[in-house]
Amino acid sequence: MEPITSIKEELNEKSGFHIWWRLLRPHTLTASVVPVFVGTMFALTTHQINVWLFLAMLLASILIQSATNMFNEYYDFARGLDNEKSVGIGGTIVRDGISPTTVKRMAFTFFAIAILLGVYICIESSWWIALIGLICMLFGYLYTGGPLPIAYTPFGELFSGFFMGTVIIGISYYIQTSVITSSVIWLSIPIAIFIGGIMMSNNIRDLDGDKENGRKTVAILLGRKNAVRFLGIMFIAAYFLTGLYILSDVLPVWSVIAFLSVIKASDVIRKFRGKTKPLEMMPAMAATGKTNTLYGLLLGISLLVSNFF
Template sequence: MSTLPKQNMKASLNEQGGFQVWWRLLRPHTLTAAFVPVFIGSMLAALQAPIHIGLFAAMLIASILIQAATNMFNEYFDYVRGLDNENSVGIGGTIVRDGISPVIVKTLAYSFLGIATLLGVYICASSSWWIALIGIISMLFGYLYTGGPYPIAYTPFGEITAGIFMGTVIISISYYIQMLSISWTVIIVSIPVAIFIGAILLANNIRDRVGDAENGRKTIAILLGHEGSIRFLTVIFSIAYSLTILFIMLGILPVWSLITFLSIRKATNAVKGFTGKKQPLEMMPAMKATAQTNTIYGFLLGLSLLIQLFIPLTL
């Protein structure tokens, strides 16, 4: 954990005041993990029938709000438990460096969940009320990620939980509300996306490994160690890209989905960025590259489905 003074830390992280304080609270680099699954699920539906734009927009906004609320709960509960201080890297820093009241942060989180719930009512009324149950479970896990007596983020299951709920579940719901049905194809296609989303959490935990261990966490990064975690990150990246090739060969994904491999450079940068680094600040570029890998891969995957809609191409 860095020991830079508060003002030097803000300067090192290039943190600005004003609106930027609230923007950092949202942790915008993580919000693509909410956009990507909705886009992909909706494009999978578009291959079969015209999509309902209102449902697409509601699902997208609700997913982003839930992700932002999860980030705020993370900020709040880590502060309450004494895990974050003014020298912590990788957090919004609105409480420990900018002096925003923890109560305000928690209230905003609940407010975002409230708005997402209202959007969920519209989605359910336009599709199926079974979505309400799944939505409630998803929001509950978003809260329990860092809240509750046994936070998921402190265990080895944080990555897989994030991947399932922010990847597979959101893709499936985004498809279902358009088609009122689900298929194994949708679930299968969601697997690489879930892996990349889980990788964002893994990258975060690699960066914070030492500090997390000191505070009693048992993340995968802590269990595997620094070098082992980098190897694991490399393996899951390789699995995600290998599955993409397999799905294209099997006709599950269109040939256009080969464009997703344009994201592999960012994945390589992420692995190289962690290699040989020990300080959290040194690993920030690798963390950013991991998030960008998910963003670029997911956007290009959704785009490939959109292209397939207008220019069908098969092996």
């Protein structure tokens, strides 16, 4: 067996604060930041926004995403799926020796803080947000917890894209405007696709290990080469919808700058091609998160700029 120290060196894992930072899986947090930013900037095109509500929603979203990652760390370890050689995890339990119970308690603590923030958001907007928020947290838990984890099925990309993309954008928009329009739902779809793409990239990287452990992800059902092609199709669909929304005035013409992220999206596919080992695919996984970040940042900026021109 390869020594743990060797694996940590290959992954450039450090001790101290970095242990807890890795536990959050920061490369995935773009899936919680981008929807709140885009939803709020879209609200700004027609309404004045409450900055404190925006910040509370942003922090709550990050906490829920971080807790979901912690549950992933805990339950994959508890089911024997992760070991000291696993790539793509925080490694907090299997390589750093942190108690699994500590990780699970931290996840519930993050959920508790998110609930407190949710109470403030509800007081300032609507108590219906409480129900939707609790449903989001439930599915965050069920993503890897429960008797049949969503992450082990072909629906991981769909659920993550819908809840982290469409639902979070919808909430972020609603708490600022008190309405939900068809435009904000349409707007959320490309973001949902990119977030689903992050999950798809993760599953492409982990395909061999997931297959051995009985998972039935889309990547496993399609095979690695076809899964990479499907990821490319997802990107194309997101950019096609963006162009369509610009032409139909759902998005301002300034949103054409979001197409600059195509460079990073094509980089994802290039970095996946011909790779079969998890470590070799880490750059592609990181590039997928950066694609979502760049697209969402540029889209949000375009919505902000449209207010002044």
